[in-house]
Amino acid sequence: MKNLKHELQTALKQAMKAKDRERRNAIRLLQSAIKQAEVDSRTELDDDAILDILRKEAKKRRETISELEAAGRSNDAAAERFELALTEEFLPRQLSKEELKPIVQDAITEVGAASMKDIGPVMRAVMPKVQGLADGSAVNAMVREMLS
Numbered sequence: 001m002k003n004l005k006h007e008l009q010t011a012l013k014q015a016m017k018a019k020d021r022e023r024r025n026a027i028r029l030l031q032s033a034i035k036q037a038e039v040d041s042r043t044e045l046d047d048d049a050i051l052d053i054l055r056k057e058a059k060k061r062r063e064t065i066s067e068l069e070a071a072g073r074s075n076d077a078a079a080e081r082f083e084l085a086l087t088e089e090f091l092p093r094q095l096s097k098e099e100l101k102p103i104v105q106d107a108i109t110e111v112g113a114a115s116m117k118d119i120g121p122v123m124r125a126v127m128p129k130v131q132g133l134a135d136g137s138a139v140n141a142m143v144r145e146m147l148s
Contacts, residue, residue, distance in 0.1 A: 004047050008027055008030060008031055008090065009031075011023075012024060012028065015027060026082065026083045026086045029057075030053075030054065030057060033053050034050055037049070037053055051091065051132060054091050057087050058088060058091065061080050061081075061084035061087060062084060065077050065080045068080060091132075092132055093133075094135065095130060095134045097138075100139065101146075103126060103129055104122070104139070104142050104146055107122050108122055108147070111125050113147060115147065116144070116147050119140070119144065119147065123139065123140065123143060126139055126143065
């Protein structure tokens with residue numbers, strides 16, 4: 001398994017050498033979130049825990065982007081988009097809709113789902129299989145689309 005802390009530190013060094021302030025600052029924000037979690041838990045985090053933090057940070061950025069765009073603050077939204085893109089560089093590649101569809105279809109068949117009432121059991125069957133590889137809202141949208 002890869003060492004995410006080391007990767008972040010290497011990326012920070014590269015950004016500093018390239019004098020890329022925006023990238024440097026965004027990486028430092030991620031490192032700060034990881035360090036805060038380590039201080040709070042009083043342990044050194046492994047890669048799985050760091051991935052969870054990076055996913056939370058990415059989710060925060062997505063929510064902030066939608067709020068800023070709704071408020072008409074496109075400059076601030078662009079900065080958040082940059083931070084989101086940088087965060088996603090360190091996350092595993094997300095499943096595409098084409099890759100997600102057979103997994104959802106298998107779960108629907110496995111559960112025997114027939115209507116929108118069966119969303120919960122289908123989601124419970126799918127989420128462990130795609131943990132970290134697909135966003136829950138994307139899975140939910142796919143399940144709703146396939147059950148309707």
